[in-house]
Amino acid sequence: MTRSRRFERxxxxxxxxxxFRRASAALINWDMHRRAGLVVVATGPATPGRTVTLRPRTGPGAWLRLAAPCEVTEVIDRPDARGFTYRALPGHPERGWETFLVRHDPVSDAVALTVTGESAHATLLARLGAPLARVEQERITRRYLAALREQP
Structure with missing residues (x-):
């Protein structure tokens, strides 16, 4: 049994x-995922029950033609925070969940993105390539965090 790994960035x-408005819209409409280098196949914005399939455009995942089907399980829509959680569906190389949350602090006016998740290898390929799979997961997470930063 593969142990799960929890992270927050x-x-x-x-x-x-x-x-905050622009970053929230980019997140909910999958633009953050696209900017991070993923092909996004979804029929609309992130809503509870919506399925999305993500495929890397570069790196080991692209070379192996991996697809990562997910289902949105929760949407957060508050004046100070917007985002969603999705869970991996069968066929995803990992099992687990990720939450993406854009927050706006009304006192400091700061806008931040938090990515939180928990995952474990779900396929034999992911288990055999565990070190590479973790590196790829970290790479994509870094790209998510960079994708919504304010452009100069």
């Missing part, structure tokens, strides 16, 4: 209500 995106 955060990035400061910039400041302001307009950035």
């Amino acid at each position: 955060e990035a400061h995106l910039g400041t302001g209500a307009e950035l």
